[in-house]
Amino acid sequence: MAHARPEQKNEPWKDPGATPYVRIDKVTKKFGEFVAVDDVTLHIYRGEIFCLLGGSGCGKTTLLRMMAGFETPTAGTISLDGVDITAMPPYERPVNMMFQSYALFPHMTVEQNVAFGLRQDRVAKSEIRDRVAEMLKLVHMDAFAKRKPHQLSGGQRQRVALARSLVKRPKLLLLDEPLAALDKKLREHTQFELINIQETLGVTFVVVTHDQEEAMTLATRIGVMNHGEIVQTGTPTEIYEYPGSRFVADFIGSVNLFEGRLIEDEPDYVRVRSDELGGVFHVGHGVSAAPDATVWVALRPEKIQISRERPDGDGDNRVQGTVAEIAYRGDQSVYLVRLANGRQVRVTQPNIIRQGSLRISWDDAVWLGWDSASPVVVTR
Amino acid sequence: MNARKSVFVLTMLVLGFVFLYGPILSLIIYSFNESRLVTVWGGFSVKWYRELLQNQQLLGAAWLSLKIAALNATCATVLGTLAGLALARFGAFRGRALLMGMATAPLVMPEVITGLSLLLLFVAMEQAIGWPAGRGMTTITIAHITFSMAYVTVVVQSRLAALDESLEEAAMDLGARPAKVFFLITLPIIMPAILAGWLLAFTLSWDDLVIASFVSGPGASTLPIVIFSKVRLGVSPDINALATILVLIVAIGIVTAGIYMQRQQKRRDLDVQRAIAAND
Structure with a gap:
């Protein structure tokens, strides 16, 4: 992003x-x-x-x-x-507003539309002319001053609407x-x-x-x-x-959410056991929640490493699964990985090398791993 | 298959046109009849047109009808626009449903009943407050306004309902008070609908016979009343001539408006195409 x-x-x-x-x-x-x-x-x-x-x-x-x-x-x-x-x-x-429909007055030219607000304030004619011209120049619409709204494309209309709502400062x-x-x-x-x-x-x-x-x-x-x-x-x-x-985790971007329970609660890290994951999250930030409370771990798809080799280190922050779906998007590939308990995890990887750097295919057994700074624990 | 189909379509077309315009065509042809008898062809002549111009009764009735129709159309447009505005823009005020029903009721009310009730009202009012004194142009105009206003209301309301309300909000946002918003934004945009309403009200009044017969008095006969009473005494050919002139006027009006609107639409389409082509 x-x-x-x-x-x-x-x-x-x-x-x-x-x-x-x-x-x-x-x-x-x-x-x-x-x-x-x-x-x-x-x-x-x-x-x-x-x-x-x-x-x-x-x-x-x-x-x-x-x-x-x-x-x-x-x-x-x-x-x-x-x-x-x-x-x-x-x-x-x-306060001025730019409307979703732009709400340009159809019976007035671009110039008249922009000047409308200043006319209501009884600004002097010469000043209106100068300010309208200046504003139309700012939005690159000075060449279209005499056109009517229906003679403009969508993008041009948007710019006129912006000029009209800004001209009154x-x-x-x-x-x-x-x-x-x-x-x-x-x-x-x-x-x-x-x-x-x-x-x-x-x-x-x-x-x-x-x-x-x-x-x-x-x-x-x-x-x-x-x-x-x-x-x-x-x-x-x-x-x-x-x-x-x-709600926020799910609404902004895409995310994998796992329900779990706090099993270790320290000021600078927590560990969360999740049956949904079939493993343990080691999360590198503190959480204000009671021990043993139900929490959710949010993990962004792009922060997960997918590999056919087992990652190094201890047993936290990793899980094994099989590739269920692959969507090739050009700049990146999206993998849906099915865990042992049937839960699917979304993973995205940038295609740094042409034709897929990893050459992971359908039904491959893979390891998913992530850094302890990547997951976020939410309590509601 | 295709040839048979086209024959069928053509037949239907001809039959339809004959059904619609045959009577009018025969009226136009007979207006140029030399003979006094309407149904017997006696050779070509324009003498009934000459006679028509000397018929003070018909000309007077036409003038009266014209005055009533114009006055009615103007008053009905003002009232109908206000009613349409109230229905479309003032949200759910108390009595809105009632106003809605009542404003449009004259559309479906039998004319005989409208005419009769108005007659009773005018008589009662004259007895109670002395106005309107007698029946004539005033009472006919008032009666026409009551029912043609309903048509204007419907036309204006439907145009307002289709109008993007954010246009009015934008004007207000830019510093225009509500009254100014109406005159600078709303009114110019719905003007075509208001004009259409005016024309509709004019036409409704111009050819109304039933209601006008109820509320007219001696010396105030509109054109439809005069024509109808003349026909009852036997059709005279100068009525044909008059009718032909009316048809001609209406036809010219419609064709002119049609050509004008088609040109406007073409120009608009061209503008829109150019705008799309110049898209950045």
């Missing part, structure tokens, strides 16, 4: 003295009996690209719409830059599935462009997405949502390498 931006040196969320820019405090939203957002507290800092990630119906869009002002929280407050905006109507908020830009309507190649390209634009303008972004790869690429931090709650907040690396629960 590539991380696009260089690791930022300033990480305000780690500084207890830093003031959050957006403060979502105990916000709940009910539609009748249905609780869409359940007591969410979230702090977002200036200049972040914060991604709300979750499946459909997890409440991420409702949370975003409350920040935009289209929904009013049933309980709780939202403040931006120290001002309580909970009850402020959308047309007064210093909002304190906060909300993006609802910004890249979902683009095809894969274009999406990748646009992700990096979005990051560049964000860094140029310094606007704080909140992005809603169901696409975990998109969240990993864009975000400074990710908030994973499920059933209206934020289940984990962290940098992409934290979320991927140290998932806090089975």
Whole structure:
């Protein structure tokens, strides 16, 4: 999972003295009996690209719409830059939104679309002209100023929508599935462009997405949502390498989850016996759980070594099985290995050498092994 | 097999067209009849058109019908648009289901009943508050608005339902207050539906006979009423001439609109194709 931006040196969320820019405090939203957002507290800092990630119906869009002002929280407050905006109507908020459908006005040209927001604020005509031109140049749409939305391709529409939502220089830009309507190649390209634009303008972004790869690429931090709650907040690396629960581990990327019991609990390592694995995990980090408690071990497919020879070392962190399925994906191969107890384990290996470096075939007896730094123990 | 099939299709086509347009065609032909008797061909002539232009009763009725139809269409469009907007955009307010049912009820209500009940209402109102004094253009217009508004409501509501609501939200997000959103975004986008509603209301009023007969008074006969009463006394050929002119006007209108829309669509398709071809 590539991380696009260089690791930022300033990480305000780690500084207890830093003031959050957006403060979502105990916000709940009910539609009748249905609780869409359940007591969410979230702090977002200036200049972040914060991604709300979750499946459909997890409440991420409702949370975003409350920040935009289209929904009013049933309980709780939202403040931006120290001002309580909970009850402020959308047309007064210093917040703009880029819609999933782009919502370009079909009866206006690209130029008129971008100028719309400035016109509402009665900005001087000459200034509108300059700012619209500057913004269209930034998104490389200056050649299309006189076109109508239906004369544009999907990618061009997306850029006009971005220009329109940025031209008012909002304190906060909300993006609802910004890249979902683009095809894969274009999406990748646009992700990096979005990051560049964000860094140029310094606007704080909140992005809603169901696409975990998109969240990993864009975000400074990710908030994973499920059933209206934020289940984990962290940098992409934290979320991927140290998932806090089975849900997060399973939702981000693919993972092998094994149920087991703590048999040894030390400050710097634990050992977990798992009948599902038919062996013992030696995990190189401490766990806050009672001895003998039921825990789950999450192991990413790419962190498992597959080999026909028995790995060196003691008996932990290894298991024997037979290859049940192989999927050749070009850049990597996916192996499904059946253990002695019938459980299947997913293993991915990069194809460093052409035509498969390992030449492992169907029904081969193989050994799976991993480093003690690779598995993660989750307690819920 | 194929030849037999094409013969069948052709026959059906001809029969269908004859069934639909035979009566109108015969009306047009007989409008150029020299003879006073409608059913006997007496040679080609345009004398009934000349006579028509001197028939003050028919011309007056046509003018009245035109005024009522235009006034009705305008009022019904305003009211129908508001009702459509309320139904499509204001969520589940109290009495929504009732408004929905009641606004569209005139679509299925028998015209005789609508006409009769309106007549009773107007008479009762005149006795109670003295308005509307007598029956005439005012009462006919009001009666027409009540039922043609239902058609406009349905047209506008269905257009609004298909309109992406995030367009309105986007405008609000960019700083436009709700009233401004309506006039700058919603109204221009649904304008074609509103125009269609206006034309529909105009047509409904223009050819309404039943309701108008109930609520019209002496000296306020619309064109359908005049034609109908004349026909009862025996068809005079100048009615044929009048009908031919009406058919001609409608045909020109429809053909023009059709060509215009087809051109628009073609241009749009071409634009979209170009946009796709220029995809980055």
